[in-house]
Amino acid sequence: MTWFVRTGSGEAVRVIVxxxxxxxxxxxxxxxxxxxxxxxxxxxxPASGAPNGTYCLIGQCFGCLCTIDGRPQSQACLTPVAxxxxxxxxxxVGTGDD
Amino acid sequence: xxxxxxxxxxGAGPAGLAAATTAAAHGLTVLLLDEQAEPGGQVWRQAExxxxxxxxxxxxxxxSYGGARxxxxxxxxxxxxxxxxxxxxxxxxxxxxxxxxxxxxxxGTRHAIREGAAKALILATGAMExxxxxxxxxxxxVMGVGALQTALKVGGLRPGSEGLVLAGQGPLLLLYxxxxxxxxxxxxxxxxxxxxxxxxxxxxxxxxxxxGDPRTMIRGFGLLLRxxxxxxxxxxxxxxxxxxxxxxxxxxSFESGxxxxxxxxxxxxxxxxxxxxxxxxxxLGLEHRWHDERQCFEPLCDPDGRSSDAWVWIAGDxxxxxGADLATLRGTLAALKAAEHLGRLPTAESEKAxxxxxxxxxxxxxxxxxxxxxxxxxxxxNHLTDDTPxxxxxxxxxxxxxxxxxxxxxxPNRVKTFTRCGMGPxxxxxxxxxxxxxxxxxxxxxxxxxxxxRIRPPLKPILLGDYLEAEPEL
Numbered sequence: 001m002t003w004f005v006r007t008g009s010g011e012a013v014r015v016i017v018x019x020x021x022x023x024x025x026x027x028x029x030x031x032x033x034x035x036x037x038x039x040x041x042x043x044x045x046p047a048s049g050a051p052n053g054t055y056c057l058i059g060q061c062f063g064c065l066c067t068i069d070g071r072p073q074s075q076a077c078l079t080p081v082a083x084x085x086x087x088x089x090x091x092x093v094g095t096g097d098d
Numbered sequence: 099x100x101x102x103x104x105x106x107x108x109g110a111g112p113a114g115l116a117a118a119t120t121a122a123a124h125g126l127t128v129l130l131l132d133e134q135a136e137p138g139g140q141v142w143r144q145a146e147x148x149x150x151x152x153x154x155x156x157x158x159x160x161x162s163y164g165g166a167r168x169x170x171x172x173x174x175x176x177x178x179x180x181x182x183x184x185x186x187x188x189x190x191x192x193x194x195x196x197x198x199x200x201x202x203x204x205x206g207t208r209h210a211i212r213e214g215a216a217k218a219l220i221l222a223t224g225a226m227e228x229x230x231x232x233x234x235x236x237x238x239x240v241m242g243v244g245a246l247q248t249a250l251k252v253g254g255l256r257p258g259s260e261g262l263v264l265a266g267q268g269p270l271l272l273l274y275x276x277x278x279x280x281x282x283x284x285x286x287x288x289x290x291x292x293x294x295x296x297x298x299x300x301x302x303x304x305x306x307x308x309x310g311d312p313r314t315m316i317r318g319f320g321l322l323l324r325x326x327x328x329x330x331x332x333x334x335x336x337x338x339x340x341x342x343x344x345x346x347x348x349x350x351s352f353e354s355g356x357x358x359x360x361x362x363x364x365x366x367x368x369x370x371x372x373x374x375x376x377x378x379x380x381x382l383g384l385e386h387r388w389h390d391e392r393q394c395f396e397p398l399c400d401p402d403g404r405s406s407d408a409w410v411w412i413a414g415d416x417x418x419x420x421g422a423d424l425a426t427l428r429g430t431l432a433a434l435k436a437a438e439h440l441g442r443l444p445t446a447e448s449e450k451a452x453x454x455x456x457x458x459x460x461x462x463x464x465x466x467x468x469x470x471x472x473x474x475x476x477x478x479x480n481h482l483t484d485d486t487p488x489x490x491x492x493x494x495x496x497x498x499x500x501x502x503x504x505x506x507x508x509x510p511n512r513v514k515t516f517t518r519c520g521m522g523p524x525x526x527x528x529x530x531x532x533x534x535x536x537x538x539x540x541x542x543x544x545x546x547x548x549x550x551x552r553i554r555p556p557l558k559p560i561l562l563g564d565y566l567e568a569e570p571e572l
Contacts, residue, residue: 002258003365004249007281008156025253027136027147032253040238040346046522047493051345053238055528057245057252058140059133060226060375061490062523069206073523073559077248078185079200080135082207
């Protein structure tokens with residue numbers, strides 16, 4: 001059972017997601033790297049605490065906010081992956097205290 | 099404070115690229131700000147990578163990149179100041195721009211607030227998918243078709259073996275279906291959310307549409323044919339769509355042909371056309387008008403894209419959705435007029451160049467008028483229930499909005515105060531368009547009277563630390 005499959009090819013870039021290494025593709029966003037790895041949700045809704053859907057992938061819905069290289073509330077869909085980048089998913093959106 | 103440039107352009111999609119390179123070619127100093135790391139906007143996303151990709155793989159997506167090669171080459175050859183990774187979060191009425199700049203710094207990435215000023219401004223901020231709220235649309239696994247297409251272009255991701263269902267209507271849905279088919283993917287089912295009778299309503303405009311823009315129309319019919327051949331089961335006139343699941347999407351429920359259907363589904367692509375992104379035009383306080391057929395606000399512009407502010411033009415879909423082909427034309431037109439207004443291009447010359455562009459646009463708009471009618475927005479009431487969240491961020495439901503209106507909130511800003519609708523991280527981008535339609539339906543007042551959500555800086559959340567580290571000249 002796979003949600004998404006990769007097509008085409010590209011240079012590999014290694015990022016760390018929630019402490020584990022993940023191979024991403026150069027030029028892609030953190031959000032597509034997470035989707036490719038089977039993450040269905042990257043963040044929790046600030047009001048309900050339910051898993052957030054990643055709806056738009058173009059920086060409008062704010063459903064993909066992660067902590068990226070220590071920077072909280074980063075839009076994963078607008079952040080290109082980079083070698084050694086550290087991504088933390090699942091934060092409570094809007095708390096901003098980390 | 100640095101010297102103002104002649105022209106700032108926000109957005110490096112088809113309209114912004116044409117505007118910036120045309121203005122630079124006429125000798126203007128140009129600052130081009132774009133949120134993405136690479137030029138192309140949404141429709142030409144990752145243009146340089148896609149155009150360079152293997153024709154047996156992602157290169158198959160390049161068929162929808164007509165004009166991209168020339169536009170990006172013009173950018174790379176131009177001396178204009180292009181800043182990718184720039185998220186504009188404020189623009190003042192005197193055209194001082196503030197943005198968060200993401201840039202590589204050794205092995206990592208650094209963020210810094212930057213500021214610049216311009217004498218004239220062209221907004222080329224494009225469009226977003228029209229939000230279509232229905233029960234369960236906030237579940238992980240429910241995405242815009244535009245988002246699925248972005249995942250394809252950016253990461254080479256196509257739906258896997260679990261099966262994809264597409265729900266909605268419009269050219270983008272058909273294009274995406276054809277793109278994944280070329281790469282070996284498919285949709286298990288398509289839920290056509292268009293109410294019956296749309297083709298009959300649009301039909302009288304068909305000859306004019308063909309005459310005005312035969313290429314687009316032929317391409318469109320080709321996509322319809324490919325949908326028919328795609329093997330996807332098509333359900334027509336679908337109403338009462340609901341996405342169900344515990345932590346993420348598991349199945350769909352809907353009505354079609356007079357009976358209720360259930361389908362297992364883990365990935366749903368939803369699409370109901372695109373609408374202008376008006377965050378910056380609203381922030382600047384420009385005049386907007388409600389477009390009744392397209393069910394959205396559009397900035398008020400003259401035929402060259404000049405807004406209600408004499409120094410601000412709007413080019414491309416941000417000024418009313420007309421597609422990528424016309425976006426290039428509209429970017430060129432706005433740049434010619436901005437150069438003229440700055441006294442850098444004689445009126446006779448700018449008019450000579452502008453006249454054929456205006457004529458071509460007027461001709462091609464006939465096809466757009468046909469598409470507007472054929473794919474008129476899905477009525478909200480077809481799928482909304484009392485407990486459907488209108489506001490994804492704050493979970494504010496239809497019932498809560500209606501109750502606020504009953505209690506005297508006559509416009510979006512009052513509803514926001516009553517309910518928190520529009521107060522979450524997306525700042526009303528996703529609830530605003532539905533909120534306006536819902537209030538109009540409840541009050542019977544036209545949206546031009548009830549208005550839209552007020553937009554304030556910062557347009558995107560900025561960390562306090564960014565301000566603390568900002569340059570002293572700010």
